[in-house]
Amino acid sequence: MPHSIRVRHLYDSLREKLQLELVAGKAGLERPLLDEDLDPASYIIAGPLTYIHPNRIQVIGRAEKAYLDAPERDHEEALRLLFGEHTRAVVLVDGVRPDADLIALADRQRVPLFATPLPDRLILDHLQYFAALNLSEKTTLHGVFMEVLGMGVLITGDPAVGKSELALELISRGNRLVADDAPEFTRIAPDIVSGNCPPLLRDFLEVRGLGILNIRAMFGDNAIKHNKYLRLIVHLQPMSDQELATMERLNAREERREVLGVLIPQVTIPVAPGRNLAILVEAAVRAHLLALQGYDATEVFIERQQQALLEDS
Numbered sequence: 128m129p130h131s132i133r134v135r136h137l138y139d140s141l142r143e144k145l146q147l148e149l150v151a152g153k154a155g156l157e158r159p160l161l162d163e164d165l166d167p168a169s170y171i172i173a174g175p176l177t178y179i180h181p182n183r184i185q186v187i188g189r190a191e192k193a194y195l196d197a198p199e200r201d202h203e204e205a206l207r208l209l210f211g212e213h214t215r216a217v218v219l220v221d222g223v224r225p226d227a228d229l230i231a232l233a234d235r236q237r238v239p240l241f242a243t244p245l246p247d248r249l250i251l252d253h254l255q256y257f258a259a260l261n262l263s264e265k266t267t268l269h270g271v272f273m274e275v276l277g278m279g280v281l282i283t284g285d286p287a288v289g290k291s292e293l294a295l296e297l298i299s300r301g302n303r304l305v306a307d308d309a310p311e312f313t314r315i316a317p318d319i320v321s322g323n324c325p326p327l328l329r330d331f332l333e334v335r336g337l338g339i340l341n342i343r344a345m346f347g348d349n350a351i352k353h354n355k356y357l358r359l360i361v362h363l364q365p366m367s368d369q370e371l372a373t374m375e376r377l378n379a380r381e382e383r384r385e386v387l388g389v390l391i392p393q394v395t396i397p398v399a400p401g402r403n404l405a406i407l408v409e410a411a412v413r414a415h416l417l418a419l420q421g422y423d424a425t426e427v428f429i430e431r432q433q434q435a436l437l438e439d440s
Contacts, residue, residue, distance in 0.1 A: 132160050132261050134216050136240055137254075145253055147218075150225050151240040152233035159263065160184075160215050183215045184254055188247045192223050202228070210236040218254075259315035266387055271332075272322045272355070274303040275407075276412045279322060279355035281310065281391075284363030288398055291334045293363070296405040298332075303352040304342050307332045312357060314387040323354035352411035359415050360384050360393040361408050371397055378438045 135156040141147060149156075160183055178420050187195070187209075195205050209217065217233065219225060219242040225233075233240035242249060270283040271294040282290050291307065298304055306324030315321050330343040330351055343351050366374075374397065382393040394411045396404065414424070 132234060133157055134160060136160075136261070137216070137239070137257060140257060141253055146243050147241045148243065150219075150242050151230040152216075152236070153237045154234070155215070155237035155239045158215055158237065181380060183213060185209060185214055185217045186247055186250060186254075187219050187223060188221045189223060192219070198241070206232050210238050211222065214238050216241060218243065219249060220245060220250050220268065225287055237399070246332060254316070260313060263313050263315060264387060265311055265313050267309050267311050271307050272296060272305040272324075272357070274305060274352045274355050275418070276302070276409060278359060278412050278416065279305070279357045280408070280412060281322070281357055281360045282363065282408070283360060284398070285365070288365060289404065290361045290363060291332055293338070293404045293408065294332060295334055297408065298342060298346055298350050300405060300409070302409075303350055304330075304332060305352045305355050312386055314389060314400050318389055320357045320386050320389050320391065321354055322357050323424070357386060357391055359412060361400050361411055362393055362395045363404070364395050366397040366399055368399070371399055416437065 133156065135222060137160065138147060138149065183212050194200070195209070196202065206228060214236075216239045217229075219240070222244045225240060225242065229240060232238075246435050268281060268283070271290045272279065272281050273294060274280070275297060281295060284290050294304060294307065305322060306328060308328065309325060310322045311325055312322045330341050332340045332342050334340055382395065383390040384393045385391075392415060394415070396407050396411065398404065417424070424435070
């Protein structure tokens with residue numbers, strides 16, 4: 128759940144990348160970043176100093192520090208507002224160093240006080256990205272999530288339809304596994320859904336008849352991808368010979384599936400004896416990549432037919 132994310136998680140995740148130094152307020156590392164009654168989707172957790180709509184993480188640069196230290200301002204009152212009940216951490220950026228009052232109040236209020244030499248814009252970008260990945264709404268979808276030809280593809284279908292066997296063949300062809308059975312997806316931008324693997328399932332793929340396989344141990348580190356944006360859904364649909372014969376041959380039905388409010392293109396691939404599903408999935412990905420560039424093979428074929436008819440007439 129989003130509310131289980133604590134300040135310590137943020138510190139551990141970004142400490143090296145952002146060169147964060149914990150100056151004071153160590154006792155507040157176990158506090159949750161968000162209150163239980165706060166909707167994380169509607170809240171910006173980090174930003175420059177503001178008292179009207181205080182951020183969970185207050186970022187203090189040189190301009191904000193000069194504002195706090197201005198002689199015409201009540202210094203104690205300004206600090207009291209800075210370390211208010213909504214504040215979960217204070218980050219001093221751009222090489223700003225804390226004074227004794229800041230350190231003392233951070234310890235007293237149990238609010239971690241961090242310092243970094245990096246500029247505020249870089250810090251804010253990383254903090255917001257952390258929030259998008261860890262505090263946004265999540266969902267779990269049944270299927271195998273893979274990187275196929277560089278694209279994030281979720282393979283879905285009924286139980287025992289052959290999703291894991293297909294994933295194993297795709298891996299043997301040089302594609303990469305993200306998550307088997309229960310990948311987790313998070314909406315990190317208005318039109319971007321990112322998928323990853325729960326820690327318990329990482330590296331593993333269950334194949335009927337073979338049991339649990341460790342893909343990393345079998346194929347190497349390059350066969351595993353930690354996360355990927357979801358760009359295409361491939362749905363496996365068992366079909367009889369009669370159903371296959373009645374399918375539209377030229378114009379494939381364009382489908383979209385909503386995932387966390389984002390419409391994701393979906394391709395349905397018939398499952399029948401003799402069909403090489405791995406090649407079909409790779410072909411579906413290549414066709415989708417061409418479609419993103421504005422190329423439609425069906426339209427080109429129809430135009431070529433019409434031109435031939437005109438020439439004959």
